[in-house]
Amino acid sequence: xxxxxxxxxxxxxxxxxxxxxxxxxxxxxxxxxxxxxxxxxxxxxxxxxxxxxxxxxxxxxxxxxxxxxxxxxxxxxxxxxxxxxxxxxxxxxxxxxxxxxxxxxxxxxxxxxxxxxxxxxxxxxxxxxxxxxxxxxxxxxxxxxxxxxxxxxxxxxxxxxxxxxxxxxxxxxxxxxx
Numbered sequence: 001x002x003x004x005x006x007x008x009x010x011x012x013x014x015x016x017x018x019x020x021x022x023x024x025x026x027x028x029x030x031x032x033x034x035x036x037x038x039x040x041x042x043x044x045x046x047x048x049x050x051x052x053x054x055x056x057x058x059x060x061x062x063x064x065x066x067x068x069x070x071x072x073x074x075x076x077x078x079x080x081x082x083x084x085x086x087x088x089x090x091x092x093x094x095x096x097x098x099x100x101x102x103x104x105x106x107x108x109x110x111x112x113x114x115x116x117x118x119x120x121x122x123x124x125x126x127x128x129x130x131x132x133x134x135x136x137x138x139x140x141x142x143x144x145x146x147x148x149x150x151x152x153x154x155x156x157x158x159x160x161x162x163x164x165x166x167x168x169x170x171x172x173x174x175x176x177x178x
Contacts, residue, residue, distance in 0.1 A: 028105075032099070032100065035099065035103065036085050036088070036089065036099070037081065037082075039084075039085060039088055040081040040082060040083075040084040040088065043084040049077070049081070075161050076161050076164055078161070079161035079164070080165060086125060087174045087175065089119065089123060090123065090125065091175075096116060097113070097116060100115065100116070125171060125174075126166055127162050129159075131154065134156060134157065
């Protein structure tokens with residue numbers, strides 16, 4: 001067997017794993033999520049959001065990392081950004097469908113409408129996370145990582161900033177209820 005054919009055989013499994021990993025990361029979905037987050041950033045604050053927040057938030061989103069609230073320069077602003085992004089999604093259906101169409105490479109309208117309807121029910125205006133959803137995620141992950149079986153969903157949730165949004169009236173104002 002030649003050195004060249006050995007290299008080809010060695011590269012095949014690696015290439016296959018790389019393709020599988022890329023498929024697992026769902027780059028189109030992540031780009032849609034990041035795009036919606038950027039829209040929220042611009043809608044959440046008067047003027048432009050700080051470039052550092054846009055840079056770090058989009059990079060963390062692209063990498064699929066959980067937000068570490070203590071390391072952002074303004075976690076309350078990040079919570080407002082998320083709430084504004086959900087508000088945009090829920091109150092601008094046609095624009096949202098147009099964005100979804102662009103980032104899913106023009107899926108048919110019925111499919112996009114179905115996805116929009118599903119996410120409209122899942123995304124809550126007050127942005128409180130559901131512990132049930134987090135428990136389900138941990139349960140799935142525990143099937144391949146035994147360490148996760150000891151994790152509690154409550155340990156991953158910090159509601160200080162969402163509570164602050166609610167008490168400040170931001171969400172009520174956003175939806176025109178105040």
